[in-house]
Amino acid sequence: METDPRIAALKAKNLRQVRPTDEPPQGATRPDAKPVISFSQKRKGKPPAHLADLSLADRKNVLKEAGFPAFRADQISRHYFGAKLADPEEMTDLPAGMRDFVASELCPSLITSVAELKADGGSTIKQVWELFDEVRVESVLMGYPGRTTLCVSSQAGCGMACPFCATGQMGLTRNLSTAEIIEQVRHAMILSESGALSTGPARLSNVVFMGMGEPLVNYPAVVQSLKRLTDPAPEGFGMSARGITVSTVGLVPVIYKLADLGIPVTLAVSLHAPDDELRDELIPVNSRWKVGELLDAAYHYYSVTGRRVSIEYALIKDMNDHTWRAQLLADELNRRGKGWAHVNPIPLNPTPGSIWTASTKQQQDAFVRQLRENGITTTIRDTRGSDIDGACGQLATEVNNQKSAARRAKITNV
Numbered sequence: 160m161e162t163d164p165r166i167a168a169l170k171a172k173n174l175r176q177v178r179p180t181d182e183p184p185q186g187a188t189r190p191d192a193k194p195v196i197s198f199s200q201k202r203k204g205k206p207p208a209h210l211a212d213l214s215l216a217d218r219k220n221v222l223k224e225a226g227f228p229a230f231r232a233d234q235i236s237r238h239y240f241g242a243k244l245a246d247p248e249e250m251t252d253l254p255a256g257m258r259d260f261v262a263s264e265l266c267p268s269l270i271t272s273v274a275e276l277k278a279d280g281g282s283t284i285k286q287v288w289e290l291f292d293e294v295r296v297e298s299v300l301m302g303y304p305g306r307t308t309l310c311v312s313s314q315a316g317c318g319m320a321c322p323f324c325a326t327g328q329m330g331l332t333r334n335l336s337t338a339e340i341i342e343q344v345r346h347a348m349i350l351s352e353s354g355a356l357s358t359g360p361a362r363l364s365n366v367v368f369m370g371m372g373e374p375l376v377n378y379p380a381v382v383q384s385l386k387r388l389t390d391p392a393p394e395g396f397g398m399s400a401r402g403i404t405v406s407t408v409g410l411v412p413v414i415y416k417l418a419d420l421g422i423p424v425t426l427a428v429s430l431h432a433p434d435d436e437l438r439d440e441l442i443p444v445n446s447r448w449k450v451g452e453l454l455d456a457a458y459h460y461y462s463v464t465g466r467r468v469s470i471e472y473a474l475i476k477d478m479n480d481h482t483w484r485a486q487l488l489a490d491e492l493n494r495r496g497k498g499w500a501h502v503n504p505i506p507l508n509p510t511p512g513s514i515w516t517a518s519t520k521q522q523q524d525a526f527v528r529q530l531r532e533n534g535i536t537t538t539i540r541d542t543r544g545s546d547i548d549g550a551c552g553q554l555a556t557e558v559n560n561q562k563s564a565a566r567r568a569k570i571t572n573v
C-alpha cells in the first residue's frame with residue numbers, strides 16, 4: 160500500500176496521526192487497563208421460554224404436550240405477531256381454561272419499560288428495558304419521512320471492547336434470547352403505530368441490529384429472531400428482509416454462515432479503518448480476522464445474497480479520517496468489484512470521558528469527496544438521539560444509569 164503513488168501523495172499532505180488512549184473501563188484496577196475481547200457471558204441464568212423463541216411447529220408441540228389442541232398455536236401466534244398482543248386475557252377467543260398456561264409458558268413478560276426518552280423534536284425515542292434478571296438494555300426508535308427504524312440490542316453489554324464505543328467499555332453481561340429481541344420489536348411496533356413519534360403513526364419498516372452487543376456472537380438467537388421478523392404470520396411478523404440490517408465488527412466465519420442462511424438482510428460491516436495497523440487498535444477483534452479477510456467475506460455476502468453491503472466508518476478526528484485512508488478504502492473496495500458496497504461515514508459520537516472527538520466538517524467533506532471521486536457510493540449517517548445517549552455507540556445503560564436519571568428531569572419523559 161505504501162508504494163501506491165496516489166496514497167503516498169495524499170499521505171504527504173496529511174500526516175498528522177493522533178493515537179490517544181481512552182479512559183480505563185469502569186471498575187479497572189490500573190489506569191492503563193483496557194477492556195478485553197470476550198465471547199462468553201458471565202451470567203448463566205436463562206430468561207423464561209417464550210413463544211417467540213419457538214417456530215410455529217414447536218409452539219404446537221408445547222401445546223400438544225400440555226394436552227391442548229395444536230390449532231390453538233395458530234390462534235395465539237396471530238394474536239402475538241398480528242395484533243401484537245401478549246396478554247392472554249385480551250385473546251378473547253381463547254378458552255378461559257388455557258389462559259394461565261399461555262401466560263406462564265408462552266407469553267411470560269420478558270422486558271419491562273424503565274424509561275422512555277424523547278429527542279430530536281420527538282422523532283427519536285430511546286426505550287430502556289429491564290429484563291427478568293434486572294439487567295438493562297436499550298432500543299431506539301427513529302421516525303423518518305417514509306420509514307420508521309428500530310435499533311435493537313442483541314446482547315446486554317458487549318465483549319468486543321472497541322475503545323470508542325460506550326457499550327464496548329462495559330464488557331459482556333449476557334446474550335439476549337430470541338424473544339427478548341423480538342419483544343423489543345413488538346413494543347416498538349405498538350409505539351410507532353400509536354403515533355408516539357412526532358413523524359406520525361407509522362408501521363415499523365426497518366430493524367437494525369446496531370444497539371448494544373455484537374449480533375454475530377449471539378448468532379443462534381439472532382438467526383431465530385431474523386426468522387420471526389421475516390416469516391409471515393402466524394410464524395412471525397412478515398417484515399421484508401430488505402428492511403433489516405445486521406451490523407458486525409467482523410466475525411468472518413459467521414459472515415459466511417449468514418450468507419448461506421437464505422434471509423437476504425443487509426450486512427453492515429463496522430470497518431472504521433482500511434489498514435490493519437489502525438484497525439487493530441480500533442477494533443480489537445481485528446487481531447483475529449484482518450481487513451482483507453473481512454472485506455473478502457463481505458464481498459462473498461454480496462455475491463451470494465445480491466444485497467449491497469454497508470461499510471460503517473465512524474470519523475474520528477486525526478485518528479482515521481485522513482484522505483489517504485479514504486483512498487485506501489476506495490481501492491480495497493474497488494479491487495473486489497464495483498458497486499457492491501456503500502460507505503456510511505458517521506461523525507463519532509464521543510462517549511463520556513473519551514478524549515476522541517468527531518472529525519471537522521471540512522475533513523468529513525474531504526473524506527467523502529475522496530470516496531465519491533473513486534466511484535464509491537457514500538452517505539453520511541445521521542446521529543440521532545445523541546442528547547439522550549441514544550446515538551450509535553452511546554448505549555451503556557448500566558454505566559450511565561445515574562447520569563440518565565439526573566437528565567430525565569430535563570428531557571421530556573414520554
Ligand code: SAH
Pocket residue numbers: 319323324325368369370371372373374406407408427428429471472473505506507508509510551552553
Ligand atoms: N457490534 C455491532 C453492532 C453495534 S454498534 C457492530 O459493531 O457493528 C452499531 C454501530 O455503531 C457500529 O458501526 C459501531 O462501530 C458504531 N459505533 C460505536 N461507537 C460509536 C461512536 N462512539 N460513534 C459513532 N459510531 C459508533
